Amino acid sequence: MTTILITGVSRGVGRALAEEALSRGHEVIGTARRESDFGDLAGRDGFTPLVLDVTNRDDLARAASELGRPVDILINNAGVKGPSGTPLSVDDMDGFLQTLQVNALGPLMVTQAFMPAIRKSSEGKVLIVSSQMGDLDESANSIAYRTSKTAVNKIGRALATELRDDGIAVANLHPGWVRTDMGGASADISVEESAKGIIDLAEGLTIETTGRFWNWDGSERASW
Incomplete structure (x- = not known):
């Protein structure tokens, strides 16, 4: 039976991911x-x-030490929107730093903490819920969020390189424009649609496809 650890299951895509994984008969470890x-x-x-x-390193160390079982798939989903604004207009630098800490360093810290449990799996996988807003395009708005996602995209690629020889596959993914508190009511897809696609990706990810960036629907992004 597959064990999936999902961060940020209190609402939105994270809650839907937990529901979808449970509906498929997976064991789910969820964080909040x-x-x-x-x-x-x-x-x-x-x-x-x-x-x-x-x-929080203490929280992560405690949770990892108490887990006591392998983790087959880690889905780093927890994230925050952060302060709005362009590079010259954003003034909440504490909020900017928190956005970087949660969205970029958070997935790295979680992956580090639970790597011993992932290594115990015969086919460990790490997924990072990022965003197409992390692309290196010319957009200037929501600079804190965009910067955090650009950073975590690099972290994901570097993890894929570091873990390739260990047989642990890594993927960054865009969850779609989802109808959540962050995405808004006019977004394209429901949390259920996004979650189904992400769990499909998680189940199908292999070491042969490690290090790539995926859309929620299973299509690969050509550049990111």
């Missing part, structure tokens, strides 16, 4: 910052809650 954030997931068969902050 507070016990109350799990809602009815906490009582579901096959679901294990982990209370932690993805940027």
